Amino acid sequence: MRILFKLVFTMLALLMTAAPAPALAGVMTHDELVRRFPAPLIVGQKDAELAAWPLFKQNATATELVGYVFESADLAPIPGFSGVPPNMLVTIDTKGGFLDVVMLSQHEPVFLDGLGEGPLLQFVKQYQGLSLKQSISIETNTKRARHPDAAHAYIDGVSKATASVRIINQSVLAAALKVARKKLGFAAGRDPDMIAxxxxxxxxxxxxxxxxxxxxxxxxxxxxxxxxxxxxxxxxxxxxxxxxxxxxxxxxxxxxxxxxxxxxxxxxxxxxxxxxxxxxxxxxxxxxxxxxxxxxxxxxxxxxxxxxxxxxxxxxxxxxxxxxxxxxxxxxxxxxxxxxxxxxxxxxxxxxxxxxxxxxxxxxxxxxxxxxxxxxxxxxxxxxxxxxxxxxxxAGEGNNKSWQGVWGSRRDELLVLGVALAVLALALAMQRRLSANGRRFAWFRAGFLAFTVGFVGYYAQGQLSIVNLTGVAQALLAGRGLEFLLFDPMTVVLWLFVALSLLLWGRGTFCGWLCPFGALQELTGKLAQWLHIPQLKLRGVTDARLKILKYVLLALIMASTLFQTELTDKLVELEPFKTAITLNFVRSWPYVAYAVGLLLASSFVYKFFCRYLCPFGAALALLGRVRLLDWIPRRSECGTPCQTCRHRCDYQAIKPDGKVVYEECFQCLDCVVIYESDEKCAPLMLELKRSRTIPIMPVQRSS
Structure with a gap:
C-alpha cells in the first residue's frame, strides 16, 4: 500500500507541476517564415500579445503593411476527431481578405488512412481570394453550386469528410477573426479577449x-x-x-x-x-x-x-x-x-x-x-x-480581460464566504475550547454543514472537484495558461483556503467541513442514525482495502489526461458532484440514480463515497501528507489500553494502537470531544476518580 501511495503521489505531482508542453502550440519560426515569404516581402517580429507576424512590403522609400500571418493552432485550437487540433498557416491582408491558407499538420483519420491528404490540400486552397466579411459556407451539393457575392462565399467540401472540413473551416475563421479584430480594426478595434x-x-x-x-x-x-x-x-x-x-x-x-x-x-x-x-x-x-x-x-x-x-x-x-x-x-x-x-x-x-x-x-x-x-x-x-x-x-473593461468584473459582481457572496472561512479557521484553531461542550459543538457542526450545502454548494456553486485538477493538468499539457481559473472566484478562494488547511491540518478541513456533497452525505448519515437505520461497519481489513480504491480511480483519471479529453470527461463522472450539486439532480435518470444511490449507501455505510470512491478526496489526502501538525490530542493510554475513540470513529481512521491515520481523517472532531469529556474519555474519567478518592489515614490518638 505504501508503494501505491508513492506511485500515485509521484504521478499527481508530475502532472500538476509539469512545464507547459508545446503539443498544441505553433511550430513556425521567424527564419522559416522568411523562407516562405521571400523578398519583396518582409516578415516582422512576432507580436508579444497575439501569436501573429506582420508582413511588410518595401514600396520605394516606404514600408507598407501587407497583412498578418499566423497559425490556427495558436489562436483557435479546435480539436479534431483525433482530439488534436489541425494547424494551418493563414495569411490575411489588411482588409480581412485571405491571401493564403496552407495545411501544416492534421491528424484527421479520414485524411490519414482513407482519402489521403490530397483532397484536404485542395480544400484549403479555396480560401485564397475570399474575405472575412463574407459568410463562408461549405457547399455540399456541387450540382447546385452558387456564385459568391460581397456578402456570401461558397467553397466545395470533401465527400466523406464533411465533419473534418467543417472543423478546419471553423479553425481558420476563428483564428482569422481574432487577428482581424485585434490588429485590423474590425469590431471597432475591440480587444477580442475583453468581450463580455x-x-x-x-x-x-x-x-x-x-x-x-x-x-x-x-x-x-x-x-x-x-x-x-x-x-x-x-x-x-x-x-x-x-x-x-x-x-x-x-x-x-x-x-x-x-x-x-x-x-x-x-x-x-x-x-x-x-x-x-x-x-x-x-x-x-x-x-x-x-x-x-x-x-x-x-x-x-x-x-x-x-x-x-x-x-x-x-x-x-x-x-x-x-x-x-x-x-x-x-x-x-x-x-x-x-x-x-x-x-x-x-x-x-x-x-x-x-x-x-x-x-x-x-x-x-x-x-x-x-x-x-x-x-x-x-x-x-x-x-x-x-x-x-x-x-x-x-462587460469587459479596460485591460481587465473581463475576469475582474466577475469578481466584482460576486463581491457579496465572496464576503459571506470569507466570513464563514474566518469563523471556521478560528474554530479549528481553538478546537479544544469548541469541543469542551459536546452539545454546543454538535449544533455548531450541524449548522456549518447546512451552510456548506445551502450556500457554498447550491447557491454559490463552490463545489471543488477532480475536474479542477484535470482542467489544470490538461491546460498545462496543452501549453495553455491558467487564467480560466480566475473566472470562478468562489473556487479560487476555496482553493486558497484549502491549500492553507492542507499545510496545517491535512485533508480533513475540506472533506469534513467545506465539501457540499460530503456535507450532504454526512447529514444523510446522521438522519439515518436518528431514524435508527442499521449501520454497517466494515471489518478493518476490508475497510483498508476499499480505501485504496479511490487512489486507483485518481490515478486512472489523471493518467487519462495524457491521452484523450473525451475519456477524461467520462471518467470524471465517477464524481456525483455535478449531478447532485451543480445541476441540483436535474439530469438524465442514470446520473440521478447514481448520485441518489450513493446518498442511500451513506445511510448504511457512513460517508461511503467519500471514504472509498472519491478521487478528489484521494488527491487531497496525498497532498495533505505535507501537513505540519498532528493536531488531534492524544494521551498515553490512547490505544493501550483505551479503544473508545477508535470504536466511535465513524471513518475508521484510528488504528488499534491509537495512532490517527490523518489521510483518512475528516476532522469531525468527535474524538476531540471525547478527549475533553470527563463522561466519555476513560483515561480522564479514571484520572478524575483517583483525584477525588479520599485516602484512609490512621487515627492518631492523643496520649
Missing part, C-alpha cells in the same frame, strides 16, 4: 410576454405578401406561385432566443431540455434557439444535421459568425404555447469571439430562382436585431 461574458448566476422566472417585452426573445412574423413586397420591382417578383395564391398565409413565424443565458434557456425549455443543452456546450460557448412555424424553415430539405444553416446568418460588427446545428431534440416549456413549432439549437463556439454585450444582427436570406439549366438566383434578406439586456452579462 454571460452571467450564469442570474435567473429570473419570466412569462413568454415578459421575455418578448424585455427583448430576451426576438419575434418575427412574415406573411407571403410581405415577402413578395421584398422582391417587388425586381426580376424575382412573381416567381413564388404559392405566395401569389395565398398572400395572407404565414411565410414564417419565428422566435429567436439566446438560450445559453439562464434567464432565457430555463424559461423557454423544460428542465430536462435545459440540462441537455448545457451538457453540449463547452465553457464560453453560446447557443441560439430557433422556434418557428410556417412554410419556410431555417432547415432546408437538403440540410445536413450538424452543419451550418445558410437560411439563418449572424453578423456582429459587420463580421459573420458561424452557428452550427447541435442536432438536439429539445422540449419547449408549456408556457410558450408553441406545440407545433420546429425547434433548432445552434451552437457558437467560444473561439468565434461572439460578444454578448454587443448588438447582433440576424438575417434570413430568401432566395428565388429563375430558369432550369443554369438558374438565375435573386436573394432578399429579412433582418432581426438582437441586444441582450445589460444585467445579463458582465
Amino acid at each position: 461574458r454571460v452571467r450564469q448566476d442570474v435567473f429570473d422566472s419570466r412569462s413568454t410576454e415578459q421575455l418578448l417585452a424585455d427583448g430576451l426573445v426576438a419575434h418575427l412574423r412574415v406573411s407571403n405578401r410581405d415577402v413578395e413586397k421584398l422582391f417587388a420591382g425586381s426580376p424575382g417578383a412573381g416567381l413564388d406561385a404559392q405566395a401569389l395564391q395565398r398572400p395572407d398565409e404565414v411565410f414564417i413565424d419565428l422566435y429567436l432566443a439566446y438560450a445559453s443565458v439562464p434567464s432565457v434557456g430555463r424559461n423557454v425549455l423544460t428542465a430536462r431540455g435545459w440540462t441537455k443543452l448545457k451538457g453540449r456546450l463547452d465553457d464560453g460557448d453560446h447557443a441560439m434557439l430557433v422556434m418557428s412555424t410556417g412554410r419556410h424553415s431555417i432547415i432546408g430539405e437538403e440540410f445536413v444535421r450538424g452543419s451550418v444553416s445558410d437560411r439563418l446568418l449572424l453578423k456582429q460588427d459587420g463580421l459573420p459568425i458561424d452557428m452550427r446545428d447541435l442536432d438536439l431534440e429539445l422540449a419547449l416549456a408549456d408556457s410558450l404555447h408553441l406545440p407545433d413549432a420546429s425547434v433548432t439549437a445552434l451552437r457558437i463556439i467560444s473561439q468565434a469571439g461572439l460578444d454578448p454585450g454587443s448588438p447582433m444582427e440576424f438575417s434570413l436570406p430568401i432566395t428565388r430562382s429563375k430558369g432550369i439549366v443554369y438558374p438565375e438566383r435573386f436573394t432578399r434578406e429579412l433582418k432581426i436585431a438582437y441586444r441582450l439586456p445589460a444585467r445579463f452579462y458582465l
Whole structure:
C-alpha cells in the first residue's frame, strides 16, 4: 500500500507541476517564415500579445503593411476527431481578405488512412481570394453550386469528410477573426479577449410576454405578401406561385432566443431540455434557439444535421459568425404555447469571439430562382436585431480581460464566504475550547454543514472537484495558461483556503467541513442514525482495502489526461458532484440514480463515497501528507489500553494502537470531544476518580 501511495503521489505531482508542453502550440519560426515569404516581402517580429507576424512590403522609400500571418493552432485550437487540433498557416491582408491558407499538420483519420491528404490540400486552397466579411459556407451539393457575392462565399467540401472540413473551416475563421479584430480594426478595434461574458448566476422566472417585452426573445412574423413586397420591382417578383395564391398565409413565424443565458434557456425549455443543452456546450460557448412555424424553415430539405444553416446568418460588427446545428431534440416549456413549432439549437463556439454585450444582427436570406439549366438566383434578406439586456452579462473593461468584473459582481457572496472561512479557521484553531461542550459543538457542526450545502454548494456553486485538477493538468499539457481559473472566484478562494488547511491540518478541513456533497452525505448519515437505520461497519481489513480504491480511480483519471479529453470527461463522472450539486439532480435518470444511490449507501455505510470512491478526496489526502501538525490530542493510554475513540470513529481512521491515520481523517472532531469529556474519555474519567478518592489515614490518638 505504501508503494501505491508513492506511485500515485509521484504521478499527481508530475502532472500538476509539469512545464507547459508545446503539443498544441505553433511550430513556425521567424527564419522559416522568411523562407516562405521571400523578398519583396518582409516578415516582422512576432507580436508579444497575439501569436501573429506582420508582413511588410518595401514600396520605394516606404514600408507598407501587407497583412498578418499566423497559425490556427495558436489562436483557435479546435480539436479534431483525433482530439488534436489541425494547424494551418493563414495569411490575411489588411482588409480581412485571405491571401493564403496552407495545411501544416492534421491528424484527421479520414485524411490519414482513407482519402489521403490530397483532397484536404485542395480544400484549403479555396480560401485564397475570399474575405472575412463574407459568410463562408461549405457547399455540399456541387450540382447546385452558387456564385459568391460581397456578402456570401461558397467553397466545395470533401465527400466523406464533411465533419473534418467543417472543423478546419471553423479553425481558420476563428483564428482569422481574432487577428482581424485585434490588429485590423474590425469590431471597432475591440480587444477580442475583453468581450463580455454571460452571467450564469442570474435567473429570473419570466412569462413568454415578459421575455418578448424585455427583448430576451426576438419575434418575427412574415406573411407571403410581405415577402413578395421584398422582391417587388425586381426580376424575382412573381416567381413564388404559392405566395401569389395565398398572400395572407404565414411565410414564417419565428422566435429567436439566446438560450445559453439562464434567464432565457430555463424559461423557454423544460428542465430536462435545459440540462441537455448545457451538457453540449463547452465553457464560453453560446447557443441560439430557433422556434418557428410556417412554410419556410431555417432547415432546408437538403440540410445536413450538424452543419451550418445558410437560411439563418449572424453578423456582429459587420463580421459573420458561424452557428452550427447541435442536432438536439429539445422540449419547449408549456408556457410558450408553441406545440407545433420546429425547434433548432445552434451552437457558437467560444473561439468565434461572439460578444454578448454587443448588438447582433440576424438575417434570413430568401432566395428565388429563375430558369432550369443554369438558374438565375435573386436573394432578399429579412433582418432581426438582437441586444441582450445589460444585467445579463458582465462587460469587459479596460485591460481587465473581463475576469475582474466577475469578481466584482460576486463581491457579496465572496464576503459571506470569507466570513464563514474566518469563523471556521478560528474554530479549528481553538478546537479544544469548541469541543469542551459536546452539545454546543454538535449544533455548531450541524449548522456549518447546512451552510456548506445551502450556500457554498447550491447557491454559490463552490463545489471543488477532480475536474479542477484535470482542467489544470490538461491546460498545462496543452501549453495553455491558467487564467480560466480566475473566472470562478468562489473556487479560487476555496482553493486558497484549502491549500492553507492542507499545510496545517491535512485533508480533513475540506472533506469534513467545506465539501457540499460530503456535507450532504454526512447529514444523510446522521438522519439515518436518528431514524435508527442499521449501520454497517466494515471489518478493518476490508475497510483498508476499499480505501485504496479511490487512489486507483485518481490515478486512472489523471493518467487519462495524457491521452484523450473525451475519456477524461467520462471518467470524471465517477464524481456525483455535478449531478447532485451543480445541476441540483436535474439530469438524465442514470446520473440521478447514481448520485441518489450513493446518498442511500451513506445511510448504511457512513460517508461511503467519500471514504472509498472519491478521487478528489484521494488527491487531497496525498497532498495533505505535507501537513505540519498532528493536531488531534492524544494521551498515553490512547490505544493501550483505551479503544473508545477508535470504536466511535465513524471513518475508521484510528488504528488499534491509537495512532490517527490523518489521510483518512475528516476532522469531525468527535474524538476531540471525547478527549475533553470527563463522561466519555476513560483515561480522564479514571484520572478524575483517583483525584477525588479520599485516602484512609490512621487515627492518631492523643496520649
